[in-house]
Amino acid sequence: MSSIRPSFHHKSKFIAIILDGSITNIKLANIAQALIKGRAAGAGTGVPVDLTATEVRAIINVENGATADQTASEILAALLTVDGPGSGIDADLLDSANGAAYLARANHTGTQNLSTIGDVSISVANLNSLDDDINSALHFHDSDRTRSSHTGAEPAAITTTMGSSSSTMTSIGKANVSLQASGTPLAYSVPANSLSAAGKGFRFTAWGTVANGGAITVSWGGTQIFTHTMGSDSIFRIVGFIFSTGVDTQRYMVSEFTDVNADVAHITEGTQAKDDGSAQSISVGAGAVKGLVVEFFN
Secondary structure, three states: OOOEEEEEOOOOOEEEEEOOOOOOHHHOOOOOOOOEEEOOOOOOOOOOEEEOHHHHHHHHOOOOOOOOOOOHHHHHHHHHOOOOOOOOOOOOOEOOEOHHHHHOHHHOOOOOOHHHOOOOOOOHHHHHHHHHHHHHHHOOOHHHOOHHHOOOEEOOOEEEEEOOEEEEEOEEEEOOOOOOOOOOOEEEEEOOOOOOOOOOEEEEEEEEEEOOOOEEEEEEOOEEEEEEEOOOOEEEEEEEEEEEEEOOEEEEEEEEEEOOOOOOOEEEEEEEOOOOOOOEEEEEEOOEEEEEEEEEEO
């Protein structure tokens, strides 16, 4: 069937009429490749034109290179190009908080070493409170600055001469210097391992008062090593040495001086076997022992 049918105008002119749907693609004018017939977006109604790929993408609202089958890796790569603070995808946050939140001291929990904290500021009120706490703990209040408040060992180093030889006393330990109740000994706990090698030892000095008939006693590690009963009221001073002669073995010497007869001294010496790996007590008992000082030497 012909796609053209004749038609006659009222003035007897011949007019060819093309039937609807009768023009095939082959009858259209040739166009370059990668073009589509149509009208560009925004061009309005008009004659069809050859549209470029860019114009077609504008019509269908698809960006250049878009695919419908992106892999997870391709999607991640695309996200990385826009990720960061303010991106809105929350990938720059930890538990929905950014880094500034974790730097803020108000959000910190737990403890932190002071040496790792910079720009530390403490108010004067806090310093005064801290000073009071330290003084209270260390007995540095004016009312407590007496020998009776002292405990423990002092890290002082002194040198003493005994006969023709000298020894360096590396520390001084002392019991509280205070008036004790009658018959109550004054003791000091010699730290463990203080006599752990031959030649290591300590000197102890005690003083006080004792009544007529009272006894002055010295004990080492719970064993009495000296005793003397007084024949009159006296002021006394005890000086003794205990030093290691080997593993768990010690030699001692104790001297007692009184004001009754300053020229007469009661002296005793001997050996003991106390565990030098454990703390041992040196104690002096009398009517009223007023002080005990222990000095260590190498």
